[in-house]
Amino acid sequence: MQVIITVIGTDKVGIIAAVTTRLAELQVNILDVSQTIMQGAFTMMLLAQLPEGADFAATKADLQGLGVEIGVDVKIARQEIFDAMHKL
Amino acid sequence: METQQIKETIQMISEENLDIRTITMGISLLDCITGDMATTAQHVYAKIVAKAKDLVPVADAISNEYGIPIVNKRIAVTPVALLAGADPAPDFRLLAQALDDAAKAVGVDLIGGYTATVQNGCTPADLALMTSLPEALATTDRVCASVNVGSTRSGLNMDAIKLMGQVVKDVAAIQPENAMKLVIFANAVEDNPFMAGAFWGVSEGDVAINTGVSGPGVVQRAIADQPEATFETICETIKQTAFKVSRMGQFVGKVAAERLHVPFNIVDLSLAPTPAPGDSVAEILETLGLSHVGTPGTTAALALLNDAVKKGGVMAAERVGGLSGAFIPVSEDANMIAAAKAGHITLEKLEAMTAVCSVGLDMVAVPGSTPASTISGMIADEAAIGMINNKTTAVRVIPVPGKGVGDSIEFGGLFGTAPIMPVNTGDASVFINRGGHIPAPIHSFKN
Numbered sequence: 001m002q003v004i005i006t007v008i009g010t011d012k013v014g015i016i017a018a019v020t021t022r023l024a025e026l027q028v029n030i031l032d033v034s035q036t037i038m039q040g041a042f043t044m045m046l047l048a049q050l051p052e053g054a055d056f057a058a059t060k061a062d063l064q065g066l067g068v069e070i071g072v073d074v075k076i077a078r079q080e081i082f083d084a085m086h087k088l
Numbered sequence: 089m090e091t092q093q094i095k096e097t098i099q100m101i102s103e104e105n106l107d108i109r110t111i112t113m114g115i116s117l118l119d120c121i122t123g124d125m126a127t128t129a130q131h132v133y134a135k136i137v138a139k140a141k142d143l144v145p146v147a148d149a150i151s152n153e154y155g156i157p158i159v160n161k162r163i164a165v166t167p168v169a170l171l172a173g174a175d176p177a178p179d180f181r182l183l184a185q186a187l188d189d190a191a192k193a194v195g196v197d198l199i200g201g202y203t204a205t206v207q208n209g210c211t212p213a214d215l216a217l218m219t220s221l222p223e224a225l226a227t228t229d230r231v232c233a234s235v236n237v238g239s240t241r242s243g244l245n246m247d248a249i250k251l252m253g254q255v256v257k258d259v260a261a262i263q264p265e266n267a268m269k270l271v272i273f274a275n276a277v278e279d280n281p282f283m284a285g286a287f288w289g290v291s292e293g294d295v296a297i298n299t300g301v302s303g304p305g306v307v308q309r310a311i312a313d314q315p316e317a318t319f320e321t322i323c324e325t326i327k328q329t330a331f332k333v334s335r336m337g338q339f340v341g342k343v344a345a346e347r348l349h350v351p352f353n354i355v356d357l358s359l360a361p362t363p364a365p366g367d368s369v370a371e372i373l374e375t376l377g378l379s380h381v382g383t384p385g386t387t388a389a390l391a392l393l394n395d396a397v398k399k400g401g402v403m404a405a406e407r408v409g410g411l412s413g414a415f416i417p418v419s420e421d422a423n424m425i426a427a428a429k430a431g432h433i434t435l436e437k438l439e440a441m442t443a444v445c446s447v448g449l450d451m452v453a454v455p456g457s458t459p460a461s462t463i464s465g466m467i468a469d470e471a472a473i474g475m476i477n478n479k480t481t482a483v484r485v486i487p488v489p490g491k492g493v494g495d496s497i498e499f500g501g502l503f504g505t506a507p508i509m510p511v512n513t514g515d516a517s518v519f520i521n522r523g524g525h526i527p528a529p530i531h532s533f534k535n
Contacts, residue, residue: 004089004094006094006095006098032089034089034091038095043095045089045091045094045095047089056152056153057152060152075098075102075155076155077153077154077155077156078153078154080154080339081097081154081155081156081336081339082090082093082094082097084335084336084338084339085093085097085332085335085336085339086090086093086096086097086332086335
């Protein structure tokens with residue numbers, strides 16, 4: 001299952017490290033990554049592959065928990081919905 | 089990875105209130121007819137629970153996985169008046185209770201289809217259902233009712249309209265909130281997923297999924313970004329936005345249907361407001377350049393909005409149906425509530441607006457002293473607009489006992505607050521009491 005993970009918050013040291021470390025622990029493979037500062041906010045988007053048989057709800061809860069820990073907003077959604085909205 | 093598109097989608101959902109307003113499962117109950125109401129009610133309960141037991145968990149899982157809120161999970165069933173024809177003395181309380189129990193058992197918030205379609209005439213079962221409405225809506229929590237009293241091909245059943253004026257009064261006399269669950273239609277559609285008027289027409293299949301999308305905030309924001317745009321540009325913007333919003337409905341509906349192993353039926357391309365800030369259809373009209381909704385120009389603004397939403401949405405969905413347009417419920421729209429409180433919008437202006445959008449006089453609170461014949465007159469006027477213009481119209485009006493103009497009634501949650509609106513005090517009783525039928529209109533010489 002491919003997912004889009006977005007991480008938005010106030011910029012500080014170690015956000016990418018924290019998020020990608022947790023993804024590695026969860027065996028989530030990063031396929032594409034984009035990071036920028038948009039209107040002063042740290043904004044990162046990742047296209048990632050969840051491991052076979054992964055529990056989506058548990059992964060989501062885990063990443064959102066990490067977001068709370070490090071003070072950023074983490075969202076995760078299956079990738080198809082973004083294609084559905086924008087691609088013919 | 090299209091970061092701009094991802095950002096836009098997330099912004100629509102998290103900041104502009106884009107959501108799937110409803111996933112509604114249509115269930116035919118024609119195979120539940122037995123001739124004995126008690127047995128029929130048992131079959132109704134069993135079928136609904138069997139078919140819809142996974143509806144709420146599936147919708148919740150989709151919402152969680154795809155990050156899009158699915159606000160309501162609902163069921164629409166065959167007009168239940170049709171289930172009673174073979175019972176010489178149908179006790180509709182049994183059916184109402186079965187529907188309510190089934191809705192609670194599967195966890196849906198509302199179930200629609202406590203319905204009679206009487207545009208040509210009333211069977212004894214239709215009459216029994218209509219007169220049972222005050223008790224049925226008072227003794228159930230989740231049952232929604234509708235009565236179709238007219239159509240372009242059949243004309244208006246004025247006897248039914250007279251009766252329904254009194255029924256609305258009787259429903260509201262017990263508890264005004266109960267009148268929120270009763271819609272009186274002309275040209276009712278068979279696949280509408282929105283409550284309170286949803287039912288599953290007899291021409292529909294056994295079970296299917298329908299979705300209704302919503303996103304007034306998304307449209308409003310897109311228009312606000314172009315303060316000096318011409319109408320052509322505005323219409324183009326609305327079309328593009330409606331396309332994106334409708335794609336969500338199509339996608340989510342299809343996924344839900346696959347997971348529930350039932351066909352996917354239609355997407356209803358409606359703009360449905362809620363009282364939440366930034367989720368208002370009236371605000372879209374105001375953003376187009378009207379100081380407040382109700383100002384001259386409002387009907388034209390609504391017409392362009394309604395049409396552009398359809399044009400954008402039609403291409404986004406495989407099958408479009410339901411009501412598909414902009415809703416203008418007074419109590420469910422923050423800017424509409426404000427305009428009604430300030431006297432900027434009147435029932436007469438709302439009536440004019442209903443000629444160009446879906447659906448009708450919706451969630452309008454009126455003084456409790458409003459006579460039944462006046463409510464029948466309002467129903468007849470709306471039905472006439474629908475009949476002549478070949479569109480769906482409806483009345484969901486709440487006469488609030490003991491309250492008058494200047495008061496308001498709080499419905500809570502998505503249903504909002506309704507200021508009591510002034511009603512023309514003229515007398516329609518002689519007209520309404522004539523009885524009979526207004527014939528179907530001629531379909532040529534259109535003017």
